[in-house]
Amino acid sequence: MRDTSVDAREASSVPRPAPWPATIAEAAQATLASGRGVLIVLPTNRQVDDVVAALKDALPGEPVARLVADDGPARRYRAFLRVLLGDVRVVVGTRAAAFAPVANLGLAVVFDDGDDRLEEPRAPYPHTRQVLALRADLEEAALLVGGFARTVEAQLLVEQGWAHPVQAPRTVVRAAAPRVLAPSDVDLAREGPAAAARIPPPAWEVARSALERGPVLVQVARAGYLPVVACARCREPARCAACHGPLRLDRPGVAPTCSWCGRHATNWHCPTCGHGALRAARVGSSRTAEELGRAFPSVPVVVSGASGSHGVVETVDDRPRVVVATPGAEPTAAGGYAAALILDAAATTSRPELWASAEALRRWFGAAALVRGAADGGTVMLLGRPAPIPAQALVRWDPAGFATRELGERSELAFPPAVRMASLQGSPRAVRSLLDHLDRFEGLELLGPVEAEDGEVRALLRTPRRSGAELARRLAQASAVRSARKEEGSVRIQVDPPDLW
Numbered sequence: 001m002r003d004t005s006v007d008a009r010e011a012s013s014v015p016r017p018a019p020w021p022a023t024i025a026e027a028a029q030a031t032l033a034s035g036r037g038v039l040i041v042l043p044t045n046r047q048v049d050d051v052v053a054a055l056k057d058a059l060p061g062e063p064v065a066r067l068v069a070d071d072g073p074a075r076r077y078r079a080f081l082r083v084l085l086g087d088v089r090v091v092v093g094t095r096a097a098a099f100a101p102v103a104n105l106g107l108a109v110v111f112d113d114g115d116d117r118l119e120e121p122r123a124p125y126p127h128t129r130q131v132l133a134l135r136a137d138l139e140e141a142a143l144l145v146g147g148f149a150r151t152v153e154a155q156l157l158v159e160q161g162w163a164h165p166v167q168a169p170r171t172v173v174r175a176a177a178p179r180v181l182a183p184s185d186v187d188l189a190r191e192g193p194a195a196a197a198r199i200p201p202p203a204w205e206v207a208r209s210a211l212e213r214g215p216v217l218v219q220v221a222r223a224g225y226l227p228v229v230a231c232a233r234c235r236e237p238a239r240c241a242a243c244h245g246p247l248r249l250d251r252p253g254v255a256p257t258c259s260w261c262g263r264h265a266t267n268w269h270c271p272t273c274g275h276g277a278l279r280a281a282r283v284g285s286s287r288t289a290e291e292l293g294r295a296f297p298s299v300p301v302v303v304s305g306a307s308g309s310h311g312v313v314e315t316v317d318d319r320p321r322v323v324v325a326t327p328g329a330e331p332t333a334a335g336g337y338a339a340a341l342i343l344d345a346a347a348t349t350s351r352p353e354l355w356a357s358a359e360a361l362r363r364w365f366g367a368a369a370l371v372r373g374a375a376d377g378g379t380v381m382l383l384g385r386p387a388p389i390p391a392q393a394l395v396r397w398d399p400a401g402f403a404t405r406e407l408g409e410r411s412e413l414a415f416p417p418a419v420r421m422a423s424l425q426g427s428p429r430a431v432r433s434l435l436d437h438l439d440r441f442e443g444l445e446l447l448g449p450v451e452a453e454d455g456e457v458r459a460l461l462r463t464p465r466r467s468g469a470e471l472a473r474r475l476a477q478a479s480a481v482r483s484a485r486k487e488e489g490s491v492r493i494q495v496d497p498p499d500l501w
């Protein structure tokens with residue numbers, strides 16, 4: 001490994017790493033050369049297409065099966081058969097592809113494993129990473145877990161000695177990663193009253209100078225115009241008179257719309273103070289684009305988002321433009337973005353759930369990774385009061401350090417994945433009877449039941465990680481007893497539920 005102290009000239013001569021799909025294709029090539037098959041699972045169709053294209057470049061003439069959910073059953077079945085018959089040795093697909101019967105599997109790959117689209121929404125809720133880890137064990141294959149962020153679950157595989165970390169030397173990371181700035185409130189306060197704005201003066205400066213060199217990415221938390229509005233006087237959130245859903249504004253000058261039932265709230269008045277005007281409680285991508293368009297009238301503004309009227313834009317060229325996108329919908333820029341502004345950072349980090357900080361960091365890395373390296377002037381500015389720990393991890397470009405710390409904290413607090421938890425939810429009677437039939441064992445802890453939504457209750461079972469399989473087995477037995485006795489009601493059982501706390 002090279003020495004970590006380099007001067008700027010040497011750093012700029014470090015070659016830019018290949019894009020991640022090319023790296024996966026290289027690993028696939030090596031596996032095929034050894035005579036074994038490859039299975040690659042990705043969160044989105046777009047990522048599947050990128051990897052299929054990289055495989056075509058690296059392995060011309062090698063047939064590749066593409067298994068994605070929206071291809072329809074007939075097409076998927078044909079692809080599945082070709083894999084089963086051994087006609088195709090490389091499979092690339094979304095979540096369900098994790099079960100593809102690749103003959104003589106040598107390598108399984110999952111990229112961006114923190115994306116919740118890799119979680120199976122139906123019981124027994126296996127995550128793609130778990131399915132592939134299990135297959136790698138059973139079929140004696142290698143498993144490659146990749147991403148710009150490292151999940152706490154992947155870190156657990158490392159700390160158990162099951163997986164080895166693969167990281168670029170610090171010099172390469174430093175040259176390839178953009179410079180990241182996360183100005184604190186104190187830093188911004190020196191700018192005067194404008195510092196409190198969603199886009200404060202230093203951020204306008206970053207955007208203005210970067211637009212001379214190429215496109216600028218602006219990541220916003222939400223799609224739409226003003227996705228949440230409040231009373232302009234007392235700041236009470238504005239709600240629908242019919243269903244109490246939150247009101248939003250789709251365009252300037254129109255009546256607000258209920259986000260739940262779709263009714264228009266014409267002539268809205270605040271039930272608390274009687275005031276009739278609204279203010280923005282959240283600002284969406286199209287309003288942000290409008291503001292940026294006014295500030296930079298000489299460059300085009302592009303909006304990309306999965307929800308909302310714009311749709312996802314796949315790529316942009318190197319010409320100066322402003323690209324406003326929601327997390328996960330960022331177009332790639334042919335030569336990298338000259339800069340990125342990440343707004344609304346607290347929208348994710350201020351959520352109470354266990355996964356909030358890790359998910360925020362994953363979203364920020366997803367945008368920051370599209371920006372040119374520091375040696376090429378690439379700059380990222382993180383704004384909107386992020387929680388300090390994930391913000392520092394982005395500034396230092398240290399996903400592994402963050403994952404290590406996060407896993408350490410969860411071990412201390414006995415949270416998954418450091419322990420196994422199972423959540424049991426259903427009617428009070430059904431949950432009670434399941435708990436009665438459950439054969440308890442040493443080290444198993446019961447929390448609750450407590451009231452959940454819609455008159456249901458929820459109980460949590462917690463056990464040391466090594467007893468996870470035992471807990472699953474005894475829960476299955478208890479369920480079998482309930483169904484054999486035809487006891488009424490159903491209980492939803494979920495292992496390591498992602499929505500804890």
Ligand SMILES: [Zn+2]
Pocket residue numbers: 231232233234235236270271272273274275
């Ligand atoms: Zn009011």
Ligand SMILES: [Zn+2]
Pocket residue numbers: 240241242243244245258259260261262263
């Ligand atoms: Zn409504």
